[in-house]
Amino acid sequence: MTVSMSTSLGNLQLRGPVLTASGCAAAGKELDQFFDITEIGGIVTKSIMLEPRSGRPTPRMAETPSGMLNSIGLQGPGVDSFVANDLAWLEQRGATTIVSIAGNNTEEFSRVAARVRDHSAVKGIEVNISCPNVSNRGLVFACQPESAADVVAAVRRTVPSSMPVIAKLSPDVTDIVAIAHAVRDAGADGVSLINTVLGMVLDPQTLRPKLGGKTGGLSGPAIRPIAIRCVYQIRAAMPDFPILGMGGIRSGLDALEFIAAGANAVSIGTAIFGDPSAPMRITRELEEELQKRGFSSVKEACGIAHRVER
Amino acid sequence: MTVSMSTSLGNLQLRGPVLTASGCAAAGKELDQFFDITEIGGIVTKSIMLEPRSGRPTPRMAETPSGMLNSIGLQGPGVDSFVANDLAWLEQRGATTIVSIAGNNTEEFSRVAARVRDHSAVKGIEVNISCPNVSNRGLVFACQPESAADVVAAVRRTVPSSMPVIAKLSPDVTDIVAIAHAVRDAGADGVSLINTVLGMVLDPQTLRPKLGGKTGGLSGPAIRPIAIRCVYQIRAAMPDFPILGMGGIRSGLDALEFIAAGANAVSIGTAIFGDPSAPMRITRELEEELQKRGFSSVKEACGIAHRVER
């Protein structure tokens, strides 16, 4: 029996439930060496800002037990160059593309959204309100319901209602369910869960923060239990709200765990660094895991952890 | 050159900077088989409540990448039995004892504190306002500055001012510095950082939450970067506030990382499960790490990550 791997995030139809995570696949080109990027669910591009941006000082990463910290700081070429080069390439290549956008304020988010909304390659927008690699925690819009809602509402007003807008949330909050409600009420069509967890390591030689940016974002299998908890909490509170799940997925079984907890699709981040074919491999492994358990489709498994008896 | 290993948490003098973490050493007796518990900095006992308590259903633990989840749910014999058996044993044994207390409401915290305050074995009180293994997130008092302050103020009023009161905080908050300020203003003599991070895993067979309590607390090396970040944040914001640091410490170098980030002393939790001699081993390793770097005392290394040039 074949398993139907198609899924959807709101009105965004996806041929498969496995996408790349923003910032871990650039704009797909490099990964296309290792597998056909049009065969996975989609590419979520590195968060793009209005202006070119140099990012934070190096070192920008530290490996940690079963994870890593990064403090990239949203380095990127600015949205004009992104549209001219990356989006053009993605369109020509025919990959399902979700553009992740970021901004220093609500207006910047809108302006970036306005630049990409009409591009025919763009199938959805992920609004990164949760990047921890900013100089000021006040810029992590996803830390407060009000600022999260403001940004999402502005993006929602900017793009056509047919364009899915997914808000990417931070786990570094007291009540993630409240944030999810706020962004839904502001017009988000779904949430991405989770961005990295704020962390730090010291250099054993200097005993100073190892990262140039001092703090960084923790990702990888270490944070998977936190991510699963967030997905489960939001799915329990909002039974029909689309969820793109991520955080430490390394295998098809990990992906299944997210889907069972309530994710409609998943993104692969850090695992790509260890295995550039991970999104494709995980797609295949997930199909096997579903098949082994007698599921006929991804959709059938979605949220099954919440059902009382199977 | 020998390194002076003594340290202090407020007015609590400790012969060494390495203690056990609450819930990971019971009341010290079992560990005394593996090393002399009077030789380490101290024993922080399992959080004790007013009444006997059965805890949560099993399974109560799941191993995760470089960590584990637990959902013990504060099982314990109640404070009367604790005083009669555990404190009596600790006193007779001569171990430096910090009693961790918990309660379902402010009054219960006070009543538990009142039962242990006059016991001569008790050198300090750790107020566990951050256990994630409760049926209601509202019971994680450390999630809100007000409820955190209420509990701490009540305990502070109950015990003599000479008795150090340390508030144990949760990392699962938007702004841990605000919580630390709140408990300091309420009379805490210091903070313990961090309790476990709320997490979940599903059972790969049943695709339902693996733990009886569904969610659990994530501990172990996986969370160390989060803990270091919290210690660093609080030390940066409150240069002289005593910090007992914990979260994934497995070696003397890990302990040094906490001390450099600003901890005055550290607690060893999950590492004990993998190595019951861990607190003693880590004490020795820490001494070596300090010596290698030319420190003459623990105190000299404390907070060094914040100093501009060494």
Added chain:
Amino acid sequence: MAVQVKATLLSNRRVGSYHHLVLSGAGFASGVRPGHFAAIAVGGDNTPMVLRRAFSIHRATEMTAKGSVVELVVSAHGPGTQWLVAQPVGAILDVVAPLGRPFALPRDPVNCLLVAGGYGSAPMAYLAEELIARGCQVDMIFGASTESKLFDTLECKRLARYFEITTDDGSIGTKGRVSDVMPEMMKRAETAVVYACGPMPMLQAVAKVSAQLGAISQTAVEESMACGIGVCMTCVLPVIGDDGVTRMVRSCVDGPVFRGDRVRWDAVGTVPSDAYGAPQSGGH
């Protein structure tokens, strides 16, 4: 009292579906009784596995102060046990032993039935010898899903008066479960005490049949353990005390062996509402 030792792997031999490991170290065989277990750190120096793995002690031999030997039977189940069975002879393992409360031995020479499921037979030969030394009659029933998952049958057959095998697939012995053949065996053998080690559902069935036939049962349970030494409270199950009160007791220090009629088998995995300290209303 348990000790923590660096033990050397003297031998690692595949036996059916299992691996038989022989470890040599200082002091860790001293005081070992049948039913004790050992906890081993897995994964080596740089591992994501933070917890020890527990194994029944198959045999323990104290030789010199420095040279005692402990034998285990390991089923390669997940990453930790897979790592363990892949260790070469000469590997150094961090072992804590002996742990737990062993099987209680009868004061009088009575008829004993030893029931094992899968690797649950690991401690049985050792137990049988102790019982025989006390003048007991020893009979045995070993069950498994299939023939390769039986361990030590030759040795045990030699020690037992009556010896039976059941397998789920009928590949050897009677097709079925150990509890299916217990009643007849117990009648024939006039069993007074049943000793059992194996999966929880088997233990529950064994305890039930034993009680029905008026025998005492001693069951060695297998609960997930984080510490194995009594400090963490993960390994609890509801057990009725001498005072009739059900408590959530630690299987690592108060067990793993419990009297079968004292374990609230139906309630394992829950906290019965009449348990000591159970949530009264609204829960914890």
Added chain:
Amino acid sequence: MAVQVKATLLSNRRVGSYHHLVLSGAGFASGVRPGHFAAIAVGGDNTPMVLRRAFSIHRATEMTAKGSVVELVVSAHGPGTQWLVAQPVGAILDVVAPLGRPFALPRDPVNCLLVAGGYGSAPMAYLAEELIARGCQVDMIFGASTESKLFDTLECKRLARYFEITTDDGSIGTKGRVSDVMPEMMKRAETAVVYACGPMPMLQAVAKVSAQLGAISQTAVEESMACGIGVCMTCVLPVIGDDGVTRMVRSCVDGPVFRGDRVRWDAVGTVPSDAYGAPQSGGH
């Protein structure tokens, strides 16, 4: 174009302080030029190490479509490299190669000086052969903290016209740094192009001396890399482009080899305020 292959470890030999690894796999030697690197997954199936480790390719030989060989020189630095050098012959390793931009070779037959620090000599024999094949004169300076941290000196001595060694402790060659002996060597050898591979401070000194003496330098930098394939932006350093603008460029795909006069050595580890996209006020 890089490929990801399961390679077999054909040989693992200790050489001084290093290990010389020979790997066999499909297609990963094709297109390799001196200066390319390989990225290897470390730690095996169940490991806490989530990132690959990068190594300069020492030699690459394409044989059949299935049987190409890549050689590396590994210094056991931390847990990842310690695991790697402990792998037995026959081990299967997950390798991505070739990665990065190799050394640019001169069009004309000029005098080239190859400067290496520690395992930075790994690609030098290979590079020397390519240069010699183009009619270049090749001279070399190898430096290390101590004698055992020199690699491939015999082979390279054979290839070089002038060959010098420096060590920090004076255990062999001149006591001192490569940059100490460079000026004299470059004058004697009339060096036009300097190729360098080694630690960052050495590269900075090499670039400086080269510039002072009017030579072009090609430096292979070593920045921490999370992905090695250009998708993560961890491995950046400030490099001046043809347009005179400083950009934070990825050393894994735009490097690891850069012209020494283009790297803003003093600013490595920072984002210079005149860099493209640098924070204007208040910062990011």
